[in-house]
Amino acid sequence: MDRVNTDKPRGRPRSFDRGRALERAMHVFWRQGYEATSVSDLTRAMGINPPSLYAAFGDKEQLYLEALGRYQQRRVESMAKWFDEEPTAKAAVRRLLTEAATELARAGAPRGSMLVLSAMQCSSDALQAKLAERRASVRAILKARIDRGLHEGELARGIDTDALVDFYSAVFQGMSLQARAGASRKRLLATAALAMRAWPGG
Amino acid sequence: MDRVNTDKPRGRPRSFDRGRALERAMHVFWRQGYEATSVSDLTRAMGINPPSLYAAFGDKEQLYLEALGRYQQRRVESMAKWFDEEPTAKAAVRRLLTEAATELARAGAPRGSMLVLSAMQCSSDALQAKLAERRASVRAILKARIDRGLHEGELARGIDTDALVDFYSAVFQGMSLQARAGASRKRLLATAALAMRAWPGG
DNA sequence: CACATTCCGTAACGATTGCTACACATGTAA
DNA sequence: TTACATGTGTAGCAATCGTTACGGAATGTG
Numbered sequence: 001m002d003r004v005n006t007d008k009p010r011g012r013p014r015s016f017d018r019g020r021a022l023e024r025a026m027h028v029f030w031r032q033g034y035e036a037t038s039v040s041d042l043t044r045a046m047g048i049n050p051p052s053l054y055a056a057f058g059d060k061e062q063l064y065l066e067a068l069g070r071y072q073q074r075r076v077e078s079m080a081k082w083f084d085e086e087p088t089a090k091a092a093v094r095r096l097l098t099e100a101a102t103e104l105a106r107a108g109a110p111r112g113s114m115l116v117l118s119a120m121q122c123s124s125d126a127l128q129a130k131l132a133e134r135r136a137s138v139r140a141i142l143k144a145r146i147d148r149g150l151h152e153g154e155l156a157r158g159i160d161t162d163a164l165v166d167f168y169s170a171v172f173q174g175m176s177l178q179a180r181a182g183a184s185r186k187r188l189l190a191t192a193a194l195a196m197r198a199w200p201g202g
Numbered sequence: 203m204d205r206v207n208t209d210k211p212r213g214r215p216r217s218f219d220r221g222r223a224l225e226r227a228m229h230v231f232w233r234q235g236y237e238a239t240s241v242s243d244l245t246r247a248m249g250i251n252p253p254s255l256y257a258a259f260g261d262k263e264q265l266y267l268e269a270l271g272r273y274q275q276r277r278v279e280s281m282a283k284w285f286d287e288e289p290t291a292k293a294a295v296r297r298l299l300t301e302a303a304t305e306l307a308r309a310g311a312p313r314g315s316m317l318v319l320s321a322m323q324c325s326s327d328a329l330q331a332k333l334a335e336r337r338a339s340v341r342a343i344l345k346a347r348i349d350r351g352l353h354e355g356e357l358a359r360g361i362d363t364d365a366l367v368d369f370y371s372a373v374f375q376g377m378s379l380q381a382r383a384g385a386s387r388k389r390l391l392a393t394a395a396l397a398m399r400a401w402p403g404g
Numbered sequence: 405c406a407c408a409t410t411c412c413g414t415a416a417c418g419a420t421t422g423c424t425a426c427a428c429a430t431g432t433a434a
Numbered sequence: 435t436t437a438c439a440t441g442t443g444t445a446g447c448a449a450t451c452g453t454t455a456c457g458g459a460a461t462g463t464g
Contacts, residue, residue, distance in 0.1 A: 009461085011408080013411075013461065014412095049414085050452085050453070055412095059452080059453075120319055122238075132383065166393050170377055171369075171372055174372025177322070191365070197400040212433080214429065214442080215431060215440085217442070251442065251443060252424080253423090253425095257441070262422065
């Protein structure tokens with residue numbers, strides 16, 4: 001529903017960069033979570049006043065969902081690339097976890113995955129339901145890659161790929177929390193390496 | 203500094219059961235987190251009015267810490283028992299994860315570990331620091347049990363027990379988040395079983 | 405120029421937040 | 435009974451919450 005400005009815009013033009021403002025909002029939400037971020041935190045970080053925020057983004061919840069959407073889009077693109085580059089499901093999962101170790105502990109960005117952290121940083125039931133959908137969509141990408149390994153014969157028939165997805169998702173979520181608590185990239189890599197020992201068939 | 207009431211109490215006696223009220227507060231905090239729980243949520247659940255809450259527990263933060271302390275104490279006691287009953291470090295870790303699968307998905311209680319969830323449900327830096335200490339103390343118990351296995355020759359010399367502790371902590375944290383998201387006991391058990399495949403030496 | 409349209413900044417709305425002043429109730433001690 | 439000490443309930447504090455009404459500023463169109 002976003003008009004992409006092919007028509008000539010009428011009225012006073014917006015005096016700030018919408019994308020840049022969204023990026024700033026994303027970082028604030030990522031660092032503090034939905035509930036703990038106030039609209040005045042947002043307006044301060046975005047460099048605009050409340051009416052501009054509401055005109056451009058709807059309300060706090062819509063802004064959060066759009067910010068999370070931007071975060072999720074990038075993560076999904078990265079995952080798709082990694083999964084495509086790696087020849088096997090096992091290598092793909094290893095790649096996911098090792099890249100995660102670097103991303104989750106990156107300096108200059110909030111620690112941990114915004115998507116994982118969002119799970120508990122908000123209490124609205126309506127919002128929680130939407131967040132669950134988004135997490136499910138990321139989970140589905142991982143499951144698709146592992147199932148592909150199954151169909152290609154990399155994994156023995158009868159392997160419970162849902163259980164594998166649960167396990168590696170849990171490891172990723174745990175790494176996310178540990179990154180949040182200050183764990184170094186090196187320690188996250190060690191956890192990722194141990195997790196790969198659980199892959200079927202060694 | 204709590205006087206244990208061996209002396210005769212003077213003045214009007216408290217008209218509610220402090221322990222029962224604390225228990226109710228614990229459940230509310232556990233379900234909703236620190237930030238998302240308002241004092242009026244607490245007073246409603248505890249069946250008392252704000253002045254009674256403040257007189258008996260200090261303020262919202264102290265009440266949270268005391269409620270979390272009660273939760274933590276029980277968890278620590280359980281862990282100590284399990285770790286003492288199991289003959290090896292590997293069996294102890296397996297026991298921890300399988301018991302966790304049951305506890306985290308127990309009906310009638312909030313899903314997930316209150317201690318794990320607390321990591322991101324509050325934004326005060328001062329509070330975060332105290333929560334980090336508590337998580338560290340639980341982590342230390344696990345590390346002590348694994349190190350015991352090392353000293354008893356169960357684990358090969360040179361094994362990085364810190365890495366093992368990181369890994370199994372991450373798995374526990376991930377299971378906690380998945381329990382929160384609705385994962386069944388059965389699926390949590392499957393994750394626990396996969397995690398045990400990463401134990402050194404199979 | 406006027407006009408319509410859209411955005412910006414100020415300023416404030418009602419609701420809720422964590423917390424407490426105050427008057428009264430209820431207990432022990434003299 | 436009187437004095438003291440403590441808890442309870444009402445009622446409301448200042449601050450902040452998410453949100454918006456309003457008037458003026460900036461643009462395109464006639």
